[in-house]
Amino acid sequence: MSAEDRPAVEGPLLSVVVPVFNEAASVEILIERLRAVLEPLPLDWRVLFVDDGSTDGTAAALEGLRAADPRLGWLRLSRNFGKEVAMTAGLDRAEGDAVIIIDADLQDPPELIPQLIERWRDGYDVVYAQRTARAGERWLKRATAAAFYRLINRVSDTPIPPDTGDYRLLSRRAVDALGGLRERHRFMKGLYAWVGFRQVAVPYRREPRHAGKSKFGYWRLWNFAVDGITSFTSAPLKFATYLGLAAAVTALSYGVVVIAKTLMFGDPVRGYPSMMAVILFLGGVQLIALGIIGEYLGRLFDEAKQRPLYLVDDYRAPAGTETAPRESTPAR
Ligand code: UDP
Numbered sequence: 001m002s003a004e005d006r007p008a009v010e011g012p013l014l015s016v017v018v019p020v021f022n023e024a025a026s027v028e029i030l031i032e033r034l035r036a037v038l039e040p041l042p043l044d045w046r047v048l049f050v051d052d053g054s055t056d057g058t059a060a061a062l063e064g065l066r067a068a069d070p071r072l073g074w075l076r077l078s079r080n081f082g083k084e085v086a087m088t089a090g091l092d093r094a095e096g097d098a099v100i101i102i103d104a105d106l107q108d109p110p111e112l113i114p115q116l117i118e119r120w121r122d123g124y125d126v127v128y129a130q131r132t133a134r135a136g137e138r139w140l141k142r143a144t145a146a147a148f149y150r151l152i153n154r155v156s157d158t159p160i161p162p163d164t165g166d167y168r169l170l171s172r173r174a175v176d177a178l179g180g181l182r183e184r185h186r187f188m189k190g191l192y193a194w195v196g197f198r199q200v201a202v203p204y205r206r207e208p209r210h211a212g213k214s215k216f217g218y219w220r221l222w223n224f225a226v227d228g229i230t231s232f233t234s235a236p237l238k239f240a241t242y243l244g245l246a247a248a249v250t251a252l253s254y255g256v257v258v259i260a261k262t263l264m265f266g267d268p269v270r271g272y273p274s275m276m277a278v279i280l281f282l283g284g285v286q287l288i289a290l291g292i293i294g295e296y297l298g299r300l301f302d303e304a305k306q307r308p309l310y311l312v313d314d315y316r317a318p319a320g321t322e323t324a325p326r327e328s329t330p331a332r
């Protein structure tokens with residue numbers, strides 16, 4: 001099918017990208033709710049699921065959905081690449097004048113879409129949904145998330161709005177701009193902010209998960225936070241420099257004290273505890289600094305390898321949107 005076969009509906013084309021990883025219990029209900037919201041709108045719409053290496057019945061469920069309605073398409077990645085990459089794969093192929101990214105677990109209410117579209121029609125390029133409440137999330141997750149946004153906004157030059165997820169509408173030029181950013185460690189919330197253009201928030205209430213558990217445990221969230229910070233600021237490297245400088249100055253003044261004491265009172269063999277303290281402290285400072293350098297070096301290594309961001313196992317484009325994906329053209 002080509003673009004001309006697209007059913008003639010008045011208005012622009014909207015694509016909805018849904019990253020899915022083991023969400024067989026949610027996709028059908030999501031589609032029902034999406035359809036209820038999208039059908040009355042004066043626009044043409046498509047939904048593209050990105051199956052991020054699911055191992056439950058998700059692939060079969062998606063095939064069933066597409067058989068029933070060819071406006072739904074799916075892209076199956078060769079394995080689990082993580083949500084950030086799955087969204088990128090979807091954005092690479094999503095067609096239309098605007099693209100909405102939404103979670104499959106119904107934590108992002110599809111009923112907000114008309115409001116997102118309204119703001120887009122007002123001329124905004126990035127319309128992001130901002131949570132006013134996070135139902136069904138423990139206080140520890142909320143507290144750590146708040147601390148993370150405070151930290152990253154203090155150290156990074158790209159202000160990242162707190163309490164936003166990936167649920168948002170992107171205009172065509174915002175999608176194209178994002179498509180040009182091919183870094184491997186993708187902190188999407190930072191990348192959306194980095195592209196700039198006109199951005200606006202729409203408040204909403206975040207619901208608890210429809211089924212199953214969050215795929216982001218604390219270890220994964222920690223790594224996500226480290227990725228976010230290292231991708232958007234080199235402040236930790238500066239921190240290492242100043243920590244080293246402070247340690248060196250302290251060591252120097254202590255050295256002066258030791259020499260003066262020796263000159264004044266002679267040199268009795270003492271000072272084992274202070275020596276151990278200094279050695280251990282300096283050793284610790286050096287390891288911290290090395291670790292910080294290592295974090296950046298590791299990321300440089302990953303970039304230098306120039307591997308593709310993801311591999312595609314199979315693809316059924318939503319009807320009428322079968323054009324060449326961005327990834328098939330050389331990235332640089
Ligand atoms: N997801 C994905 N790949 C992954 C992990 C998650 O595509 O490796 C999808 C998942 O299916 C869901 C969305 O990303 O549609 C958000 O995941 P989740 O609900 O687990 O995250 P949380 O809401 O806890 O931040």
Ligand code: MG
Nearest residue numbers: 103105107209
């Ligand atoms: Mg969720």
